Amino acid sequence: MSEARAVIIPVTPFAQNCTLVWSEPGKRGAVIDPGGDLAEIERAIEQNGVTVEKIWLTHGHVDHASGAAELKERLRVPIEGPHRADLFLLQNLVETARAFGIAGARNVTPDRWLDQGDRISVDDLAFDVLHCPGHSPGSVVLFNAQQRFAIVGDVLFSGSIGRSDLPGGDQRTLIASIKTKLLPLGDDVSFICGHGPTSTIGHERATNPFLQ
């Protein structure tokens, strides 16, 4: 059984936590949310000696998905995720990126949409897909049950939750997603979020002001 490793590469003016996750000893991996700054991402891939086999997207926002199409071309790997409900965001990345000053953005057509209950993998690292709408309608969380960690995108943050004032967002839906899908994963589960420091489900359950 492989062990999972991960490094965070902050990308775009939004300091979005692009994450490179891979197996040890196999060193086969996935890039999650390559929003931009592909040179930084490729440097991390090279430094860690990882063979990237997949690109995974947690949702369709500009800081998470804008670099995915170009990275796919460079690495010749498929894009998996997010949920189909974020199609309208992925089709407008070029226009949105221009407004935010993110260079080199391209619209994205995933090779595979993800849905609740799906399972994706690299090497023998498997991630269960949880559809968690509310921040965006097509947000997904990726959960590695074996090593008890999750990649949550902008659904949940350390001490906060994702914003819900963007197109397709809804705060009640977001809080319901967190309470019905993330909190039941267990207090010991740690997570990497789209912005800011990592945390654990237990810490957020006890202290996050949006979940009390």
Ligand SMILES: [Zn+2]
């Ligand atoms: Zn977002």
Ligand SMILES: [Zn+2]
């Ligand atoms: Zn974000």
